[in-house]
Amino acid sequence: EIVLTQSPGTLSLSPGERATLSCRASQTVSNNYLAWYQQKLGQAPRLLIYGASIRATGIPDRFSGSGSGTDFTLTITRLEPEDVAVFYCHQYVTSPLTFGGGTRVEIK
Amino acid sequence: EVQLVESGGGLVQPGRSLRLSCRGSGFIFGDFAVTWYRQAPGKGLEWLGLIRSFYYGGAIDYAASVRDRFTISRDDSMSIAYLQMNSLKTEDTAVYFCTRQRDVLTDFWGQGTLVTVSS
Numbered sequence: 001e002i003v004l005t006q007s008p009g010t011l012s013l014s015p016g017e018r019a020t021l022s023c024r025a026s027q028t029v030s031n032n033y034l035a036w037y038q039q040k041l042g043q044a045p046r047l048l049i050y051g052a053s054i055r056a057t058g059i060p061d062r063f064s065g066s067g068s069g070t071d072f073t074l075t076i077t078r079l080e081p082e083d084v085a086v087f088y089c090h091q092y093v094t095s096p097l098t099f100g101g102g103t104r105v106e107i108k
Numbered sequence: 109e110v111q112l113v114e115s116g117g118g119l120v121q122p123g124r125s126l127r128l129s130c131r132g133s134g135f136i137f138g139d140f141a142v143t144w145y146r147q148a149p150g151k152g153l154e155w156l157g158l159i160r161s162f163y164y165g166g167a168i169d170y171a172a173s174v175r176d177r178f179t180i181s182r183d184d185s186m187s188i189a190y191l192q193m194n195s196l197k198t199e200d201t202a203v204y205f206c207t208r209q210r211d212v213l214t215d216f217w218g219q220g221t222l223v224t225v226s227s
Contacts, residue, residue, distance in 0.1 A: 035213060044205060044217035045153070056215070088153060092212050096171050097143075097155040 002027055002091050006100035014108045019076040021103045023089035028069050033093035036065055036074045039102075040085045048087075049074060081107050110134040110216045114206050117221030120196055128191040128221060130206030138162055138184035141209035144191050146202035147220070154202075156180075158209060159189060196225045 003026040011019055023034070032052035037045035047056040049065035052072055062077045076083055084107055089100040116128040130142060143158040157170040159180045168180050179192040189206055203220040 033212065044219050046217070047213075047215050050213050050215075090153075090214075092214065095169055099153040099155075101152050 001096055002029065002094055002098050004089050004091060004098055004100035006087075006089055006103050008103060009101075010104045010106065012106040012108055013079050015079055015081060017079050019079050019083075019105055021074040021076075021087055021089075021105075023067075023072040023074070023100050025070040025072070025091060029072075029091045030093045032068055033091060034065075034067070034072050035090045035092060036063075037088045037090060038083075038085045039088065045088065076105070079105070079107065083107075110208065112206050112208060112216060112218035114204060114218045114221040117204065117223045119224045119226060121227050122196060122198055122225055124196055125192070125194045126196060126223060128193070128204055128206075128223070130189040130191070130218060132187045132189075132208065135208070137187035142180075142182060142189040143207045143209050143214055144180060144189075145205045145207060145214075145217075146200075146223075147205070148199075148202040151202075156191070156204075193223070196223075198225050201225050 005024045007022045034052045036049040038048050039045040048059050048063050053065045064075045066073050086102040086104050088102050111133045113131050120126050141158050141160045144156040146154050156174050157180050159182050160167045177194050182189040201224050203222050205220045206218045207214040208216040
C-alpha cells in the first residue's frame, strides 16, 4: 500500500499570499498518477489536479501541481477567501487507492 | 451536467444491513467505472472499491477492510450503482460517496449519504 503523508497539517495565511502544500509517498507513484482534491466544509471533494500537474476543467490557474516520483506539491498563488478548505493528495496508480491525511488551509 | 446522487443512508443498528444507491446523469453511465469511498466524521477519505464498466467485464475490486462484508454492483439500464453493506459495525459510520472513474481517475463525486451505525 502506498502511504501518502501531507504537510503541514494546517496552513494559516493571509489573502493574496502563496500556499505550498506537500505530499510525500512511501514509494514511487508511477506515471505521476497523483491527484489533488479540494474539500470545502460539508461538501464533496472536487478534483483540482491530476497527473501531478494537469489542472482539471474549470480550475483557476492560481492552482498548480508539481513533482514526480515520491514528492509532490500543490501551490496556490494569491490565496483567496474562497480557497478555505482541506486539500487531499491521492494516488490512483496502485490498489488500494489511498489519500493523504489532508492539509487544512485557513485564512488569517 | 454530470451528476451523481447517493441515497439509502440512515441510522442502522450494528449487525444489520443497508444498501446504498448511486444514480448518475449527464453522461453515459455504462461507459464509466464507479468507485465508492467513505469519510468517517472528522476524518480523511477511504477507498472502498470499484466496479468497472461492461467494456472491462464489470470487474470489481474491494478494499481489504470491507471485502468480506460489502458488495458493489451496477444496473446500467437504470444508471445506478449499488453498495450492499452487511454486518455493519459502529466503525462503518461515515459519509459514503460514489464517484465516476474516468479511466483510473476519480473525476466527479456525489454529495454523499450519511450512514450511522448505532444501537
